[in-house]
Amino acid sequence: MRVTVIGTGYVGTVTGACLAYLGHRVSCVDTDESKIAKLRRGESPIYEPHLVELLELAAGNGGIDFRTELADAARESDVIFIAVGTPPRPSGEADLSYLEAAARSIGAAMDSSRFRVIVNKSTVPVGSGNLVEALVREGIDEVRREERRSIRFGVASNPEFLREGCAVADSLYPDRIVVGAADEQTLGIMRTLYQPLVSQTFAPPVCVPRPESLRAVPLVTTTLTSAEMIKYAANAFLAMKIGFANEMANICERVGAEATEVMLGIGLDSRIGARFLNPGVGWGGSCFGKDVQALLHTAREYGYESKLLAASLEVNAVQRQMVIQKLQEKLYILKGRTIGLLGLAFKPETDDLRDAPSLQIAERLLQMGARVRAYDPIAMDACRAQHPELKIRYAESALDLAQDADALVVVTEWNQFRELDLGKLAKTMATRILVDGRNIFTAERAAAAGLDYTGIGRCARRVGSPETVDGLAVPGGI
Ligand SMILES: NC(=O)c1ccc[n+]([C@@H]2O[C@H](COP(=O)([O-])OP(=O)(O)OC[C@H]3O[C@@H](n4cnc5c(N)ncnc54)[C@H](O)[C@@H]3O)[C@@H](O)[C@H]2O)c1
DSSP: EEEEEEOHHHHHHHHHHHHEEEEEEEEEEEEEEHHHHHHHHTTOOOOOHHHHHHHHHHHHTTTTTEESSOHHHHHOEEEEEOOOOOOOOSSSOBOOHHHHHHHHHHHHHOSSSSSSEEEEEEETTTTHHHHHHHHHHHHHHHHHHHOOOOOOOOEEEOOOOOOSHHHHHHSOOOSSSEEEEESSHHHHHHHHHHHHHHTTTOOTTTTTTTOOTTTOOOEEEEEHHHHHHHHHHHHHHHHHHHHHHHHHHHHHHHHTOOOOHEEEHHHTTTTTSSTTTTOOSOOSSSSSHHHHHHHHHHHTTTTOOOOHHHHHHHHHHHHHHHHHHHHHHHHSSTTOEEEEOOOOOSSOOOOOOOOOOOHHHHHHHHHHEEEEEEEEETHHHHHHHOOSOOOOOEEESSHHHHTTTTTEEOSSHHHHHHTTTTTHHHOOOOEEEEEEEEESSOOOHHTTTOOOESSSSSTTTTOSSSSSEETTETTTTT
């Protein structure tokens, strides 16, 4: 099929690359000329593992091109994806201005030569499917009012569930594909488009092998409104699940229980599930906060006050301050102290700093008069460029970060941090304090390195093996 993807951010670039890898002919369009120039040079505008390899393979399979002008691509396409940003407004409501501009320009580009499906992949408030249709019609009216009746199109909502850091695998081997549409013709085209993914009949790229147990991917077809709601409900649940783990960890600390053991114990219950139960410094990223706020806002518009969603946001905000409290417990006064942050990105394997806990932690420490240093394997350039207001000293390595520091704080659980020689770091520090905001170390390992350790929801009175409970790995433990 001939496909256009509007927006070459985290979602659009990965979607375009995957569809072209599957054999569709894809055009990716963005108004940001620098992103398009990079993509044309074979570079990725974002840090995402295996994306450059996939783009290269995509060019050889279905074919993929990058442009700043939408009109020709949209006219030649059977399916047009909207994957532009929908950032939050100060009120919590989603800012739909990018989506509106994209939908209008699709309308302005359309003619009557074929039936087209316009697919909304951006996360948009419930009811936006109808908004897209109205805006496309407005765009058509601006340019071809007399032809409006003969220009045929359908609108689908196809929410994206990829996780940054493993976005390529998530797109090629998703847990499910959700498509909401109001008519059979639109659904039929979407079924054909996703057939190779659903049946998993494509040859997997060597760099991202197919999980052995995966035979087929469920395609869930719904109404437009349900598809939009599925995305919000999924993110609200995941944010709440992490918030729950953090709440339990805070209680564990007080009663002397070990949160990683408790989470293992409850996660093995198939009704609960083990993933997303790691206590830490709170969730971040471009989606959870924005989407939970947007859902709260939508519910309020319908006269419903969701106490659970509001509490989820509140619990997370408090959790981000936990690290500061722990530093105060250990150092008493933070003014003049040197604190080293291990990690800046909101999660490992990405350079994304949107709503990253590290930013709030750094800001608070600076306000309190501490000197803040940071080391992140990938996100330091982005932090320098996007947050010049944060007077952070960027270190060249974890060892450089530790030099004369009063405390180290693990903020992002990069794998390379798990392998650090803690003894070597400890020897260079002024005060040997380690606040493990992601529970990637154990108290025993830190103590052996001469570090005063504190994690999230961990108790020092632990007995038995620190790594396993009857042979099962404790999540987060090493
Ligand atoms: N990032 C994620 O992990 C993720 C996961 C699932 C869903 N989503 C949702 O997907 C959407 C996109 O997210 P993202 O992280 O890829 O955003 P992003 O900010 O990385 O990328 C959006 C891109 O759209 C471009 N753009 C804006 N208006 C345009 C227009 N009129 N024409 C062409 N290009 C235009 C921007 O220049 C930018 O490159 C959001 O609604 C987000 O909530 C994101």
